[in-house]
Amino acid sequence: MKFVSFTLFLSFLAGVWLNPVYAEPMVSLKKPPASLEQWYKPANKRQVWLHTMFRLRREMQAIAEYAEQNDPATDNKAAMEKWIKRLDKDYNKIVDMVPEWEEAIKPKLLPELAMFAEKGDMYRLGKTLKMIKRTCDDCHTYYQPLVTATFRSPHYDDIKLKDIGGDLSGKAQSFEENMEVLSESVNRILIALDDGHKSVALQSAKTLTDQLEVLGGSCNSCHKDDEYPRERILGKATQQRFEKLQANISAGRVKDSQKLMGEIAVTVCARCHNTHRIVSDLRNALLPEE
Template structure:
């Protein structure tokens, strides 16, 4: 058996009350060739604090935590820029904003109180007040490092849990008016696409044409469900807009004309323009979210 120089051979995820354990076992080629020993790498992923959820939708009307992070990043940049330019008044203005926002963090998420560098904030505040530009920039650098450490551990998990789509509560009416759960509806779409492919390959053109019409109707129902999250038409148009309608028209025409090669190509285009484009944005994050948190 031949192996790549580093090949993932086993992934085992164990969940306990305190953390997720991802155990990744890699087999380097050199070890396989000599003694077949296995190098094990263990990665511990800390759970998100419960209090964080109150600062994200739907528990909150706004994405408060997210916008607080945006503000802190902007304020640190302004402080650093004005310290470099030795502009004390503007540096102090932005320092005051930063200190005010940063001191709210342990109140917002008490579980992170010990991880938040309040001493460094005091150092920044003192240095800014005395126009000690060098110390200000040093404090900014240390605070940015503190931010990176926290983001490395928690940002991806927070994005998955609080900002990725949750389709479990969405229901869609199919072309016959029957209300279906989102997952059931998507399974139906997959079956219709395969029915088109099977029927055209077996030259059962009438069945393929009917399935193509059914696919179009069901996709229109799917498009209406986009309003659950998207409040404008732009996102829906990108995936289920004119380009998709045109591709479906061309697919239907090829099926009516019994053009096997063209219909196969157009079905593939529809799968990319509609299915893969949507899945690339939504399904990967949704599946990851469900895997880790549901």
């Protein structure tokens, strides 16, 4: 579910940001109203706002599809009326939940929708549905990106990485500090390989393994008791690459070692960055005051 929302988030941002390149003026994103927070975790037990949105979309789709079919032989009329009632209820919830958004919706359109359904006037029903849809789109254009970034994208600032002892003992790291030392270790290995400093390369490869072990302790602060994400990036395949790396460096096989470092950079660093860092960087760009 979260993954889907990231993709939407990204494509939405792309839509907003690419607009000026092609034609339209830049949309200025608006800060979400304060009362929205209570409808999101952790203030709420559930993502109430988001689930209301999912229902609205389903309701709009049901009504539109029945209107299109417009088949008197079936019992679609009753079904359509049922979905219109639900839409009415959920659409009005928008302002029950966030009174600041009173101007953003047009609740009077709902009784009109019901009336056209009752009369079987599918043409005007369709037009009314479009007018409702426009209120959805307008709000989304200005508010959706910042709401997603504020309430639903993971952030790494509060994560404290656990002390695992050994060489790294006594140094409680932030996520960002860990990233910086990871990067230093990777480059120290590559520099040492380039210059034929075998023992430096060996020691740095060992340090990198320890640093990744520390990082691995953080995965379950978000992934809870799901072991798969950690296994995918820091599991057996990665462990084996590091064992092979030690062996190659020890035996003086520089080219093979460099090749393995490339594989590690892709399967560990880049693979994780593609899901986590891209979203994190976007979040930081959108919410710079934090």
